[in-house]
Amino acid sequence: MTKMLVTGGAGFIGANFVHYTLKHKPEYDVTVIDKLTYAGNPDNLKSILDQVNFVTGDICDRELMDKLVAETDIVVHFAAESHNDNSLREPWPFVETNIIGTYTILEAVRKHDKRLHHISTDEVFGDLELDDPNRFTEETPYNPSSPYSSTKAGSDHLVRAWIRSFGIKATISNCSNNYGPYQHIEKFIPRQITNILSDIKPKLYGTGEQVRDWIHVDDHNSAVHLIIEQGKLGDTYIIGADNDHVNNKAVIELICELMGKGADWYEHVNDRPGHDMRYAMNSTKLRTELGWQPQYTDQDGMRNGLQATIDWYTENDEWWKAEKAKVEAKYAEQGQ
Numbered sequence: 001m002t003k004m005l006v007t008g009g010a011g012f013i014g015a016n017f018v019h020y021t022l023k024h025k026p027e028y029d030v031t032v033i034d035k036l037t038y039a040g041n042p043d044n045l046k047s048i049l050d051q052v053n054f055v056t057g058d059i060c061d062r063e064l065m066d067k068l069v070a071e072t073d074i075v076v077h078f079a080a081e082s083h084n085d086n087s088l089r090e091p092w093p094f095v096e097t098n099i100i101g102t103y104t105i106l107e108a109v110r111k112h113d114k115r116l117h118h119i120s121t122d123e124v125f126g127d128l129e130l131d132d133p134n135r136f137t138e139e140t141p142y143n144p145s146s147p148y149s150s151t152k153a154g155s156d157h158l159v160r161a162w163i164r165s166f167g168i169k170a171t172i173s174n175c176s177n178n179y180g181p182y183q184h185i186e187k188f189i190p191r192q193i194t195n196i197l198s199d200i201k202p203k204l205y206g207t208g209e210q211v212r213d214w215i216h217v218d219d220h221n222s223a224v225h226l227i228i229e230q231g232k233l234g235d236t237y238i239i240g241a242d243n244d245h246v247n248n249k250a251v252i253e254l255i256c257e258l259m260g261k262g263a264d265w266y267e268h269v270n271d272r273p274g275h276d277m278r279y280a281m282n283s284t285k286l287r288t289e290l291g292w293q294p295q296y297t298d299q300d301g302m303r304n305g306l307q308a309t310i311d312w313y314t315e316n317d318e319w320w321k322a323e324k325a326k327v328e329a330k331y332a333e334q335g336q
Helices: 012-024 042-051 062-070 084-089 092-112 147-166 188-197 217-230 248-258 284-290 298-315 317-333
Strands: 002-007 028-034 053-056 074-077 115-121 169-175 203-205 236-239 267-269
Touching (some): 012 028, 012 042, 012 217, 028 042, 028 062, 062 092, 074 092, 084 147, 092 115, 169 217, 188 203, 188 248, 188 298, 188 317, 203 248, 217 236, 236 284, 298 317
Parallel strands (some): 074 115, 115 169, 169 236
16 A cells, blocks of 8 residues: 555645545555644544544644654645634744745655645735736735745645755645635634534624635545545646636525525625735646546535535534634634
8 A cells, every 4th residue: 555644634624535535546655744733633634534544743844754654655734734814923834834835845745755735825825816818827926915825835845955956856736725524613614614514604704805726625636536546646636616706795605505694694894904815826837738527516515515614614513613612702802
C-alpha cells in the first residue's frame, strides 16, 4: 500500500479528504497529523479513527515532521490557519502555521525525497470587480488582502522555490470556497444552516453582493486525488466549480428556501473589514489536461450540494450544538 501523510486531517477539508480517500482509494495507508486547535476536531474522524494512524502534533515541530515524512510516500498538506476574521484579530498564528509549518514540511520532503501536494486557496489572488468577466487562472498574479491570504500566498511561493531550487516532487492546487459536512459553524454556509436549526435568523455581511465560486468539498477532494495521480510535477492547478454567478445574498436566500423559511428571513450585519468582492476560478487546465468534472455544479448543482449539507447538519446536531452559543456570542461582540 502507498503510505500517505495528511496534515490538518482533522480539519474541515482535510477530514473530508480522509473520508473520501478511505471510501474511494483503498490503496492508501493513511496517517493524519493535526494540532487539534479549535478548527481541528477529532470527532470529524470518529467513525473512521480505527482505519487511520492519528498523530496529535504541530507541523512546525521539525523532529516530528522529519520522522513522519520519512515514514511516508506522499504528503498531502492541508494544515493551515484559514479563518479571515481570526487573522484580522491575531495574525501571528497564521504566520507560524502557514509559513513556518510549510517550510518545516518542505525541508522534510527535501531531505527524504518524498512527493508533496500543497493545498492552497483562491484568496491569494485577491479579488475581482463584480463586473469583471475574467476568472483567476494559474497565471494570475498574487494580490492577497488579509493576513490569512498573504500567509497562504507565502506558503505557495515557498513550495515553488523548493521545486525550482531543490527539485522537490510537488504540485499545488488553488481552490475556491468549500462547503459540506464537518465545516466549522463560524463559516458562512454552516453558520446560516445552524442558525435556522437554532431558530435564529441567518446573518448576511453588508449587502451580500460578494461572490464566491462555491465548491462542494467532495468535488475539491476528487480533484486533489486526480492531481496526485496524474498531475505534472511542478505544476499548479486551479480547482473551481463554475458557481461564480451566485452571490452571498443568493446563497443565504437559497438556504432559507430549502429550510422552509421565506427567502428574506435573514438579517444584514456589519460587513467584514477588507471583504473581497468576487472570486472566480478558471479550471480549464484541470478539466482539459486531467479530465476532471465536478459532481455539484451550476445553480442546480449548488442546490443539490446545499441540500445534502443541510441534511448533514440536521442529522448531526450533536456535532455542532455545544459550540453554537459561543460562536454567536463572538459574532455579536463584532456587530455581526
